[in-house]
Structures are given as C-alpha cells and as structure tokens.
Amino acid sequence: MDTFLQQVINGLTAGSVYAVVALGYTMVYGIIQLINFAHGEVVMIGAMVAFTVINALAPAGLPPLAVVLIGTACAVPVCMLVGYSMERLAYRPLRGAPRLAPLITAIGVSIILQHLALMIWSRNVLAFPQIIASRTYFIAGAAITTVQIAILAICVGLMGGLALLVYRTRLGTAMRATAQNPQVAGLMGIDVNRVIAATFVIGAALGAVAGVLFGTYYGLAQYTMGSVLGLKAFSAAVLGGIGNIPGAMLGGVLLGLVEALGAGYIGDFTDLCQYGWLSGAIDACEGGGQFILAGSNYQDVFAFIVLILVLVFRPSGLLGERVGERA
Amino acid sequence: MLLDVKHLEVHYRGIAAVKGIDLAVAAGELVCLIGANGAGKTSTLKAICRLIPSQASAMAYAGRDIRRSAVHELPRTGLVMVPEGRGIFAQLTVQENLAMGAYARGGGDPESQYAAFPRLKERRHQIAGTLSGGEQQMLAIARALMGEPKLLLLDEPSMGLAPMMVEKIFEIVRDIAARGVTILLVEQNARLALQAASRGYVMESGSIALAGSARELLDDRRVKEAYLGEARSA
Numbered sequence: 001m002d003t004f005l006q007q008v009i010n011g012l013t014a015g016s017v018y019a020v021v022a023l024g025y026t027m028v029y030g031i032i033q034l035i036n037f038a039h040g041e042v043v044m045i046g047a048m049v050a051f052t053v054i055n056a057l058a059p060a061g062l063p064p065l066a067v068v069l070i071g072t073a074c075a076v077p078v079c080m081l082v083g084y085s086m087e088r089l090a091y092r093p094l095r096g097a098p099r100l101a102p103l104i105t106a107i108g109v110s111i112i113l114q115h116l117a118l119m120i121w122s123r124n125v126l127a128f129p130q131i132i133a134s135r136t137y138f139i140a141g142a143a144i145t146t147v148q149i150a151i152l153a154i155c156v157g158l159m160g161g162l163a164l165l166v167y168r169t170r171l172g173t174a175m176r177a178t179a180q181n182p183q184v185a186g187l188m189g190i191d192v193n194r195v196i197a198a199t200f201v202i203g204a205a206l207g208a209v210a211g212v213l214f215g216t217y218y219g220l221a222q223y224t225m226g227s228v229l230g231l232k233a234f235s236a237a238v239l240g241g242i243g244n245i246p247g248a249m250l251g252g253v254l255l256g257l258v259e260a261l262g263a264g265y266i267g268d269f270t271d272l273c274q275y276g277w278l279s280g281a282i283d284a285c286e287g288g289g290q291f292i293l294a295g296s297n298y299q300d301v302f303a304f305i306v307l308i309l310v311l312v313f314r315p316s317g318l319l320g321e322r323v324g325e326r327a
Numbered sequence: 328m329l330l331d332v333k334h335l336e337v338h339y340r341g342i343a344a345v346k347g348i349d350l351a352v353a354a355g356e357l358v359c360l361i362g363a364n365g366a367g368k369t370s371t372l373k374a375i376c377r378l379i380p381s382q383a384s385a386m387a388y389a390g391r392d393i394r395r396s397a398v399h400e401l402p403r404t405g406l407v408m409v410p411e412g413r414g415i416f417a418q419l420t421v422q423e424n425l426a427m428g429a430y431a432r433g434g435g436d437p438e439s440q441y442a443a444f445p446r447l448k449e450r451r452h453q454i455a456g457t458l459s460g461g462e463q464q465m466l467a468i469a470r471a472l473m474g475e476p477k478l479l480l481l482d483e484p485s486m487g488l489a490p491m492m493v494e495k496i497f498e499i500v501r502d503i504a505a506r507g508v509t510i511l512l513v514e515q516n517a518r519l520a521l522q523a524a525s526r527g528y529v530m531e532s533g534s535i536a537l538a539g540s541a542r543e544l545l546d547d548r549r550v551k552e553a554y555l556g557e558a559r560s561a
Binding site for chain 1 (some may be wrong): 376378397398399400402407408410414415416417419423426428431432455470474491500528542560
C-alpha cells in the first residue's frame, strides 16, 4: 500500500510539471496547428539559466528561497525572449506554408537551441546546490518532501492562472477566437500575429518555470534534458487531446501517475521468480532470490507506451473532439 | 464617398476573379452588389477588407488609402465585415462572440445588442455553435454592430436560412441602415436586396454589368430575366 501511495505522490509531482510543459505544446498547437518540437529546449534553457544564477548566488548567503526566486526570475524573461524569437524568425515566415514545413523547422530550431546550450554551458551537468533543507513528512507510510509540496502548489497555481487568463480575459478570448478562425479574428480587429506571439511567450514563460521545478526536483540540469522531458510533455498533450488546454493538464498528471506507478511495480511484475513454473528453472530464485527483467530504470518507456496506445485507440485524446478535421 | 474603389482586380492563381471594377458607396447609403454564384462578389468584399491580395488604382475608405492596411486595422476605423457563412466563433459563448466584436475599440457593453436581439440575451452563456442558423446570423450581425461600424459589409446574410428567417434578417438590415450605418450588401437574393437598397451593382463574371438605382434595376429587363426569375415578356 505504501508503495502505491508513494508512487502516487511522486507521479503527481512529476505529472504536474509535465502538465505545465504540455500546456506550451497544446496552446501553440491550438492556435496554429504546429507541434513546436523546440518547446522542450525552451524548458531546458529555463533550467540552465536558473541553475547558473542559483549556483552563482548560492555562496552569497542569501535565503535559499530568494536565490531560487531570483534564478527563476532570470530564466522566465530569457525563455520568453527565446519563445518570441523562434515564432518571429522561424515560424511566422512560414505562415500559410504546407504544415510539414514549420514542423521540420521546429525540429531544426530544437537542434539549434540544444547546440547553443551546449556551446554556452558545455556538456557538464549543472547540479542544484545543496541550499534547500528539504523536510520530509510522512502520510500513511509514504514520504512527501517540502520540495514536492512546493512543486505541486506552484504547478496548480500556474495552471489556475493560465485557465483564468485563457477563459476570463480579453487576450484569452482573443486567443481562443484566433484558434477557431484566424481570418474572422482579424476582421474583429484582433492582430492575429500578436496573439500568436503572445501564445508562444506565455507558453515559454510556463516552460521556464517548469524547467526550474523539474531541475530542482531531480537536482540537476543538462543541455539534453529538454528532449525527453519535451517528448513526455508532448505525449501528455496528445493524451489529453492536443489543442485542448484542460486536456493538457489532465494528460500531464495522468502521464506522471502512469509513469510513477509503472516504475514502482515493473520490478515486481517482471520478477520471474514469482512465477512458480519459471522459478524452478532459474538458479537465482533459490532461497527467495529475485530475477528481475526490467526495473524502474524503464520509467521513461511508459510515457511512450501511453503515446502509442493513445495514437492507436483514441487519436483525438481524452478530451479532444476534433478528429481528422485537419489531416 | 465613404468607400471609393477604382479598377479593383483580384486574381486567384492567375485566374481573374474580379476584373477591374469601380465601386463607390456614399455615407448613409445601402448599396447592394448582386450577381450569380462565382461572379466575384465575395472576392470584392474580401479585397476591400484586405483578407485577400488585390490590385486597385484606388481604394479609399473615409478618405484614407487602405491598399496597404492590415486586416485588423480596418475595424478600428469603423469598416466592419460580416463574413460569408457568418464566421461566428462556434466554441465561444454568445457573449464572448459579442465581446470579440468590440475588440477593435477596446471593449463594449453587449446590452445594446441584447435589447435589439432578445433571443441572443436568452442564450448569452450558450456556446455559439449550438445556435440555429438564423440565430447565428443574428449573432454575426450583432457582433459586427458591437464594433460600432460606419461602413458595414454584409456577405450573403440570407444564405442557407429559412424564408421566414430571411425576411427577418432583411428587416434587421433595413433597421441598421435606418440608424445611419452605411451598408454594402452582397446578396444572391436579388429581389430582397434591391428592395432594401437605394442603389445596386450587378456583377457578372468579374465585371460590373449594370449599375444604377435599386428602382431602375428592379425594372430592368435583363435583371428581371437573369436575377428575379421573371419570365421573358412578349
């Protein structure tokens, strides 16, 4: 039971970060039907910038929270600028081009950003300095740390804030109007290019914070971290129904749960010694031994299993409706 | 002239859809542009709104050259279009649709539209895509009025509506005109359009075939035969 609860806590923590990253994918897709594969790199840049600042400030003796906040405050505008620039320089010139062109461009942008990060920060892993004295609480035998609580709270806050922005403000309504019909949105006086740029910038800001949270959670940041994180968040967006904002939130949390529970139990399920007819044939099983085929290091596999299953059985995602409208 | 267009041409991949037409609308007029399917009426309106590229020797709205204007700049100056097929935001609520109509002037109060369209008030929180065709057309018009237009371009407002609803929409169009809004109306229903309008243009395969007062056009033999469905008189 405590494995289950523990993995739920871990899954919710990682899942809430996936959800915030997935929002960046789904918002851009919703408005220009582009899968912005470079979004994962924006998240990475957020983490790298924040970690650089945090490491520089760590010896200064400031309160740890202030150090992390300053790091994040530096990462967010940098990522917003990166998000704006990629839209302005790489995607806007391709507006109206066949959909494959911006898609391939997105992959190109992703590679460029990753290599820029490599040039700036080298291959080295940036470690999160030991400045936060994380406390651990126990609920029914499962541990939850203050860092996990903070990550959950921040992600819920970001998602709530984004929902308010999208569903309650003039800009948000203009974003949804543009997503539905850019031509008519223009006829209403909405500057469609500005709304699209705003979408990229907002997604990048969310991505920056998510990058800091993710890096803090795992204690490190590296120029490659955007690839897998980005793919997972993309899978989460597809799971929820790409283009659908509540879907991205739901998809992210579900994906985190699936991944954590999968990682938590895969070892038990693939322990051949628990299957009586096999255990006799395996020497390692004698005397209560184990013969585990796949352990929790297979964690990353689950996100992609989910992605494949969704694409096969429900391509529109859990909350998506518009199937095959745009091939 | 509130709108003055000279020698407007529209090409789609080398095919001329509009072949150098002149068109003018004075303040306070209700002018209609009639013609068969594919005559170039919608292309003309879209070109004026800058939705599609076009060439013209002059295209002035309220004395301003709009040949280089961006689509979203025109509503701020009072040039507002109700697009063909209504173009409502189907997944936004009625109220959100109306709010978007006032976007160009920084927001507005939907109450004035609710007074004119009580049906929309009843459905203010409903998703616009769930409205009937007639209600959607009312919403499209009400949304355009939220922008406080000086010149309203209406593209086929009667399209796809039941006859009773068509009458109702034309009543609304006449009301708007009576309030002093200048209207350029594109319609396939030539009789209703000419009855509502003060002046009309008849478009045929990209050119203006006839122009004149609505009265003259209603009595014109060619118009009667081609667009009003009246039998050739002996």
